[in-house]
Amino acid sequence: MALIVQKYGGTSVGSVERINAVAERVQACREAGDDIVVVVSAMSGETDRLLSLAKEINPHPHGRELDVVLSTGEQVTIGLLSMALEARGCPARSYTGAQVCIHTDGAHNKARILGIDDQRVRADLTAGRVVVVAGFQGVNDSGCITTLGRGGSDTTAVALAAALNADECHIFTDVDGVYTADPRVAPQARRLERITYEEMLEMASLGSKVLQIRSVEFASKYNVNLRVLSSFQGGSGTLIAEEVEDMEQAVISGIAHNKDEAKLTVVGVPDKPGIASHILGPIADANIEVDMIVQNVGVDNTTDFTFTVHRNDYDKALEILNQVASDLGAKRVNGDNKIIKISVVGVGMRSHAGIASKMFSALADEGINIMMISTSEIKISVVIAEKYLELGVRTLHSAFDLDAAEPEKA
Amino acid sequence: MALIVQKYGGTSVGSVERINAVAERVQACREAGDDIVVVVSAMSGETDRLLSLAKEINPHPHGRELDVVLSTGEQVTIGLLSMALEARGCPARSYTGAQVCIHTDGAHNKARILGIDDQRVRADLTAGRVVVVAGFQGVNDSGCITTLGRGGSDTTAVALAAALNADECHIFTDVDGVYTADPRVAPQARRLERITYEEMLEMASLGSKVLQIRSVEFASKYNVNLRVLSSFQGGSGTLIAEEVEDMEQAVISGIAHNKDEAKLTVVGVPDKPGIASHILGPIADANIEVDMIVQNVGVDNTTDFTFTVHRNDYDKALEILNQVASDLGAKRVNGDNKIIKISVVGVGMRSHAGIASKMFSALADEGINIMMISTSEIKISVVIAEKYLELGVRTLHSAFDLDAAEPEKA
Structure with missing residues (x-):
């Protein structure tokens, strides 16, 4: 008998039919002998409805x-799911974040969980009940309702799993696991049976939106076994867990890509201390987030400074840079919003040399020019022209032996 | 400076515009120097939406x-109203029933308030804030959310006024006060400046649906000055309060009527002990509520037994009675669902003789036949044919000198 925390997002509980389907699945797990704690989001669309009413x-x-207004979305879902379970003869009890003492700091709309009192949940589990907890919300020191910000339901689930020392935390989504690449781009992509927290964090930060980054960090910190599963189909999903030493580990776990970036270069900046802050200061002041940054030594004591931003911020960033370049006496500003970032990710990289050169030569063999390179301990990212998205991902997927024998269903 | 508890129902907070209008009114009261606690219902339609989702x-x-699901309706309103107040620069803070410790018994969906911890509200008032409390809900001993049942927001307001020892409790509705009669029936009806709890209870039980009976009982028990006002127009409304000895009291405060009743008579029942329970037992077993009951001594050791029920229950009651009458050896069953009940209500009745005869002769002068009579200490009710509704109400309104010099706006 295991203790499992299950989390269902807004789409999975988006209608009465869907809620009934979740109840059926929960009941089946209960009857298989597991203790179940369920964390749910608001029904899809509900948080947006409440937010626009507030605005x-x-x-x-x-x-x-x-937070008082938004937290009602999850509160409705916990009540409805508990009713659906009771209607099936499966004893259940719902709790708001405050009722189950999900204690947070006071940062409304983006609160952080400080602790959870597990007494009440344990008592219900002992009494044979399924416990249904509202995700995304908690209570601060003064008894005020707080919310954890978008996607916070994943974090609630992981925090509960940590507090209860659960065997696994299951996150039900609309995909059936984490893939070696986006199957829409690379049909040969395979579902991963297992991936480490670090790899998942790199994948998530590179645009694979399977899980909230924060929930993976939380799981890593408290060593919670996290499993991504589909709400709509079967399968064992992907387990996100600690690195296992004796596991026969692929060098590369996956190929991630990000289509949301744009690249800006300040060409011919006089090379003296403080350039980076002179260029990026005004960008930060405009609340524009910067991703990759590369600085090359140029000729004549000048340098080229390149960085990427979100495409939505491209026009604004270009306007700011033109002003900055003229202030700095730079030659010109180049911009390109038809670029993509492709990354190879894998903890195996730590103990294997030659990954970078293998990556670069695979791309070169296809005539794909690399514009920028950035590396971390378990990831190498390159920026290339947008038109090479599919070719680049598929080429690397094959080069690192990730292709499935048969294409899997996405 | 007074402490006022204001309650706004679902229609008064039914849209963003309406919520803004309420905020404007609350702010004006606040700026006039009063401390304000606001109790709100769910936005109109919301409770029904949640209920049908649950069903x-x-x-x-x-x-x-x-209760977990339904209580979210009011929770949304308290958040929105507080935002609207803050947007106007009027400091406000919202509380759910649980947060402000509206302690109830455990009868979910129809809980009764046991007590209120006023500490938190008082602290906010002292800090210059408007306090916005969710009506209709509370929390039981185990920390579970409870609801008070339909109309419970009035009761929340009165209970808060009692706990805080407020100067007045204002119930904002879609009418501007309690009238001497329904203005749609009697154009000469006047708004009452003042009425006693007892009179209000009689009026309410007779079909004047201005206030929930339970909230008036609560106000009477804790001696809370209750004022009914319009959300949509000005005016001082009607004060519902204790009887004032030296007040120059009209003998009759108002003429109430009820169009929802139907009358049933079992004719020629053998007159022996236990008839009433033999007849009314099966009616009660069918969950049919009985209002007036009259039993006449007949001839030949038989009696006629007459009572009224809600019109919706008429057919069912008739069917049951036909069976009962045959079991009892009664002659026949007569039924009539084209009847109405008219009542004169007034605490002045206690010290004035001749009210009944004045009532009966006024009706007789208009040729209106009285079918049933029932009396209480401060009320006389008669059942007459439905077609005499307007004539009956207007005749009694004039007979007891209630007519306004000029017809008021309803």
């Missing part, structure tokens, strides 16, 4: 009051 | 879980 009243709603 | 999941939803 209509007050374009800049008070954080405390916004 | 779709489970036709007989678990009471505890239904």
Whole structure:
């Protein structure tokens, strides 16, 4: 008998039919002998409805009051799911974040979980009940309702799993696991049976939106076995867990890509201390986030400074840079928003040399020019022209022996 | 400076515009120097939406879980109203029933308030804030959310006013006060400046649906000054309060009527002990509520037994009675669902003789036949044919000198 925390997102509980389907699945797990704690999000669309109602009243709603309003979305779902379980003869009890003492700091709309009192949940489990907990919300020192920000339900589930020392935390989504690449781009992509926290964090930060980064960090910190599963089909999903030493580990776990970036270069900047902050200061002041940064030594005591931003910020960043370049006496500003970033990710990289050169030569063999390179301990990213997206991903997927014998269903 | 508890129902907070209008009114009261505690209902339609969602999941939803779902309606409103107040620069703070410790018994969906911890509200008032409390809900001994049942927001407001020893409790509705009669029936009806709890209870039980009976009982028990006002227009409304000895009291405060009743008579029942229970037992078993009951001594050791029920229950009651009458050896059953009940209500009745005869002769002068009579200490009710509704109400309104010099706006 295992203790499992299950988390169902907004789409999985988006209608009465879907809620009934979740109840059926929970009941089946219960009857298989497991103790089940379920964390749910608001029904899909509900958080947006409440948010727009709030913004209509007050374009800049008070954080405390916004949390009072938004937290009702999950509260409705816990009640409905508990009813659905009871209707099936499966004893259940619902709890809001406050009721189950998900204690957070006071940062309304983006609170962080400080601790969970597991007494109440354990008592219900002992009494044979399924416990249904509202995700995304908690309570601060003063008894005010807080919310954890978008996607916070994943974090609630992981935090509960950690507090209860659960055997696994199952995150039900609309995909059936983590893939070696996006199957829409690379039909040969395979579902991974297992991936480490670090790899998952790199994949997530590179645009694979299977899990919230924060929940993976949380799982890593408390060593919670996290499993990504599909709400709509069967399968064992992908286990995200600690690195296992004796596991026969592939060198590369997956190929991630990101289509949301744009690249900007300040060409011919006089090379003196403080350039980076002179260029990136105004960009940060405009609340534009910077991803990759590369600086090359140039000729004549000048340098070229290149970085990437989100495509939505491209026009704004270009405008700022043109001003900055003229202030700095730089030659010109080049911009390109038809680029993509491709990354190879794998903890195996730590103990294997030659990954970078293998990556670069595979791309070169296809005539793909690399514009920028950035590396971390378990990841190598390159920026290439947008038109090479499919070719680049598929080439690397094959080069690192990730291709499935048969294409799997996405 | 007074402490006022204001309660706004679902229609008064039914849209963003309406919520803004409420915020404006609250702010004006605050700026006039009063301390304000606001109790709100769910936005109109919201409770029904949640209820039907719950019933779709489970036709007989678990009471505890239904309360978890239903209580979100008011929670949304408190957040939105607080935002609207803050947007106006009026400091406000919202509280759910649980947060402000509205302690109830455990009867989910129809809980009774046992006590309120006023510490938190007082602290906010002292800090200059408007306190916005969710009506209709509370928390039981085990920390579970409870609801008070329909109309419970009035009771929340009165209970808060009692706990805080407020100067007045204002109930904002879609009418501007309590009238001497229904203005749609009697154009000469006047708004009452003041009425006693007892009179209000009689009026309410007779079909004047201005206030929930339970909230008036609560106000009477704790001596809370209750004022009924319009959300949509000005005016001082009607004060419902203790009887004032030296007040120049009209003998009759108002003429109430009820169009929802139907009359049934078992004719020629053998007159022996236990008839009433033999007749009314099966009616009660069918969950049919009985209002007026009259038994006349007849001839030949038989009696006629007459009572009224809600019109919706008429057919069912008639069917049951036909069976009962045959069992009892009664002659026949007569039924009439084209009747109405008219009542004169007034505490002045206690010290004035001749009210009944004045009432009966006024009706007789208009040729209106009285079918049943029932009396209480401060009320006389008669059942007459439905076609005499307007004539009957207007005749009595004039006979007891209630007519306004000029017809008021309803």
